[in-house]
Amino acid sequence: MADKALGRGGRKSARDLKVRVKTAKKRTVSSTKWLERQLNDPYVARARAEGMRSRAAFKIKEIDEKHHLFRRGGRVVDLGAAPGGWSQVAAQAVGSTDERPLVVGIDYLEMDPIPGVKLLQKDFTEDDAPEMLIAALEGQKADVVMSDMAWPTTGHRPTDHLRIIQLVELAADFAMDVLKPGGSFVAKVFQGGTEHELLHMLKRNFRTTFHAKPPSSRQDSAEAYLVAKGFKGSEIEEE
Structure with a gap:
C-alpha cells in the first residue's frame, strides 16, 4: 500500500509533495487556497531563506x-x-x-x-x-x-x-x-x-x-x- 504513494523509482510525485491545507471552521475556502498557495510557493521559501521581507x-x-x-x-x-x-x-x-x-x-x-x-x-x-x-x-x-x-x-x-x-x-x-x-x-x-x-x-x-x-x-x-x-x-x- 505504501508503494502506491510513490512515483517511479520510489520517489514521490510533485503532486504528492505539495502541502494541502484543510479548511478550518473560521477559515474561508478562498483563504485556505491562498494559504495553500503560499506554502507551496518556491519564492516564499526563497524569501525566508534569503532574509527578504x-x-x-x-x-x-x-x-x-x-x-x-x-x-x-x-x-x-x-x-x-x-x-x-x-x-x-x-x-x-x-x-x-x-x-x-x-x-x-x-x-x-x-x-x-x-x-x-x-x-x-x-x-x-x-x-x-x-x-x-x-x-x-x-x-x-x-x-x-x-x-x-x-x-x-x-x-x-x-x-x-x-x-x-x-x-x-x-x-x-x-x-x-x-x-x-x-x-x-x-x-x-x-x-x-x-x-x-x-x-x-x-x-x-x-x-x-x-x-x-x-x-x-x-x-x-x-x-x-x-x-x-x-x-x-x-x-x-x-x-
Whole structure:
C-alpha cells in the first residue's frame, strides 16, 4: 500500500509533495487556497531563506537583472514600500548604508528598520508626502523611483485597474519632479486598457517605455510592471 504513494523509482510525485491545507471552521475556502498557495510557493521559501521581507522582492530583482535599473551609488525612492522587500533589494544593489543612506521608502504602514533605508510612515497620497520625500533626499535627485502601490482589490478588474492607474499617475508625476536626467521609473499596474494618456506622458518624458512581467509574478495574476527608462528632464522644456 505504501508503494502506491510513490512515483517511479520510489520517489514521490510533485503532486504528492505539495502541502494541502484543510479548511478550518473560521477559515474561508478562498483563504485556505491562498494559504495553500503560499506554502507551496518556491519564492516564499526563497524569501525566508534569503532574509527578504516578501516574495515581491524577487519581482524588482528580476526586473533589475534584465533591464538594469540600479547602479552603485544611485539614489532610490520606494513608494508603497511595506513590507520592505523592494527597498531591501535596492539598498543592496546601490550599496546603501546607515552611514550613507541612498534609499528612501514611504508607506502608511509601520515597518521594521531596514539597513541603509530611510523609512517614512506616511500615506503617499496625502498632499505633504512629496515634500517629505524631497526633504529626505536632502536636495539630491533620484536615479530610480519605484512604486508597488495598490489599493485593496474590489474583485472587479476594470475598477481595480482604474484605481491603480490613479496611483501610478501620482507616482509618475512625483518621479518627473525628483528624477535626474537618465533616471528610471517602475510601477505596478494591472493588465488592461484606459492607460493611454499615462503611456503618452511617459513616452514623451522618457526615452523607452514598456511593460514587464517578471517570472516571480504569478502567471494567473493580472499584475504587470510599467517601466520607463532614460528620463529626458530639461530636454522636454527645450522641445
